[in-house]
Amino acid sequence: MGSASWHSPAREMTGISAAADEHYLPDSIQRSAKILVVGSFGVGKTTLIGSVSEISPLRTEEVMTAASIGTDSLAGLPAKETTTVAMDFGRITLTERTVLYMFGMPGQRRFWNPWAGLAEGAVGALVLVDTRRLEESFEVLNQLELQADQLPFAVAVNLFPGSPRYEVGELREAMDLLPQTPVLQCDARDRGSSIRALAGLTSYALAVEKGSV
């Protein structure tokens, strides 16, 4: 294994040893929840997280080795090459004792392995879709079903200016969704709109957990 394939970000530390005071959580916080924001590239995941988050969205990287790439080849990658997969996230303090984290995850199959287990304990997944590129959401929905079949999810159509508008029924059919899966609309740039989409997902997750859907 060549030394070039190893990566230790800690060794590149630029002297950051503590976060600024305002980055820390209030001492009263006792527990955390998380929501996954899933979707293809450019669909607005980081935009939505940035609209809602009380901190500037942060990025963390995971090293993905050839072994974890599996059969879905990153075409042309030499056998022992590694690559990094980035995940953007943000947070919002909801109550005196509870904080919510939002993790943006690329939807494609080849990116799931490093984040396997992220669905564990999550409220649910908000699947962002762009009606101009609806077909890109198919793989995302497929992966959700395969990798996290216990995870409640809702679809949120990110309304881009000029994107075609469809009836909910048409979207549901096009994406082959179950009748109970919520199909919401949001403007990822708008804080209130994004929070309402997250609330819509949470409301559905609560209903699923109570067995009422």
Added chain:
Amino acid sequence: MSVFGRFDELPDPRPVPSYVVTGGRARPTRNTMRPETLLVAVGDGKQLPVTASSEKRALLKMCRRLLSLVEAAAYLRLPVSVAVVVACDLVDEGFLRVSGEFPAGTDSPLPDTRPGRPDLDLLEEVLHGLRKLA
């Protein structure tokens, strides 16, 4: 402070394999350590041994106040998978505390909660909190 204390803080340009940072282990000692797990230093004045890795020192210092594992990892530019292993060690050794952790052997205070799913109380609080902010 030991005269050697500052050696850990010198930048080292050599790439170091993850298995060195984690002491050769790919898996953490606890399965409840998640990216959103909240950590805070115990802060009872106990000092890390001089042999502790720079990542361990950095993570402990970062968590001098309440912070999630994933935030600490992002600020330190550590992959989350590595930060999880380091954090588990620090908790096991009594330097870090997990905020709101349930007693050992239980994942949740509510027996009805399905494995890997948040409890109803948390879901209700998240919903209530979001609706209040929208």
